[in-house]
Amino acid sequence: MPRERLGSRLGFILLSAGCAIGVGNVWKFPWMVGQYGGGAFVVCYVLFLLILGLPIMTxxxxxxxxSQKSPVRAYQALEKPGSKWHIHGYLAMIGNYLLMMFYTTVCxxxxYYFYLTVSGRFVGATGEQVQAAFPEMLGKPVVMTVCMVAVVVIGFMINSFGLQGGLERVTKVxxxxxxxxxxxxxxNSIMTEGxxxxxxxYLIPDLGRMQECGIANVIVAAMNQAFFTLSLGIGAMAIFGSYIGKGRALLGEAVNVAILDTFVAFTAGLIIFPACFA
Structure with missing residues (x-):
């Protein structure tokens, strides 16, 4: 059976970026910017994307x-006899399973929050009432299990239609x-008064705030975020790399994915910080 291919370059970029883009961009990045001094953290983050993220993704x-194979078999096909690179392939597979456990739970x-929103639970609620919804949800293991199983079933249903007919089509939309x-x-957030x-x-680096947080702490946090946000080290990008045609420059494709990933993280900050200060 011939290996299925992606239908378009746009599909590849959006699919790869869709893997990289997640809670690390929309949730964790703004939190870390606030935790580590604002604009100074953003500058360090972008720097590490350039000097570490792009080369490793490439x-x-x-x-x-x-290799045209999964992470486990890729190292087996490419490594020299007697080398141990295949061990990382197994670690990557374990990492992807752990990541799936994490993401299906968060999804x-x-x-559940989508259900609470459309049912009007948060209409007129105070900040304390909204905050109380999370521990209340954690106290309902049956509800969380049902929601997690629903996410897994939806995911398998999409994949059952194949690479082009399922995953690529849904991801594009x-x-x-x-x-x-x-x-x-x-x-809307930027136009809000205040x-x-x-x-x-968010946008202006302040070395004073960076020193208060600890310069080393800011640098290490920015480096960790650069790895986490691009889904590096667990073989996910190697899977998508197996669908890149020979006529495409690998660095160019890595740049496209990194730009889209960074755009989402940066835009998340533009949503959150102006609204919080307003």
């Missing part, structure tokens, strides 16, 4: 394209909708 793409939370929603929310202070905190 290498993972190269492993995938050269289940999101599904959902990624474009996500980007459009985030742009609208960012514009948002200027939040923009200054």
């Amino acid at each position: 290498m993972e793409f190269a492993i995938g394209r050269a 289940g939370w999101m599904l 959902m990624m474009i909708i996500l980007l459009a929603i985030m742009v609208v929310l960012a514009i 948002s200027g202070e939040g923009l200054r905190f």
Whole structure:
């Protein structure tokens, strides 16, 4: 049976970026910016994306394209006899299973919160009431399990239609909708009265705040975030690299994915910080 291919380059970019884009961009990145001094953290983060993120993503793409296999079998096919690179392939597979456990649980939370939102639970609620909804949800293991199982079933249903007919088709639609929603929310947040202070905190580096947080802490946190946000080290990018055609430059594809990933993280900050300060 011939190996299925992606239908378009856009599909590859959105699918790869869709893997990289997640809670690390929309949730963790703004939190870390606030925790580690604002604009100074953003500068360090972008620097590590350039000097570490892009080269490592390009290498993972190269492993995938050269082997045309999954992370476990990729190292087995490419490593020299007697070397131990295949061990990382097994670690990558374990990492992906752990990541699936994490994301399906968090997606289940999101599904439950979506239900709470459309049912009007948060209409007129105070900050304390909204905050109380999370521990209340954690106290309902049956509800969380049902939501998590629903996410897993939906995921398997999409994949059952194949690479092009399922995963690529759904990803194109959902990624474009996500980007459009985030742009609208960012514009709305920036236009809110009193948002200027939040923009200054977010966009203007302040070495004083960076020193208060600890320069080494900011640098290490920015480096960790650069790895986490691009889904590096667990073989995910190697999987997508196996679908890159020979006529495409690997570094160019890595740049496209990194730009889209960074755009989402940066836009999340534009949504959150102006609104918080306003």
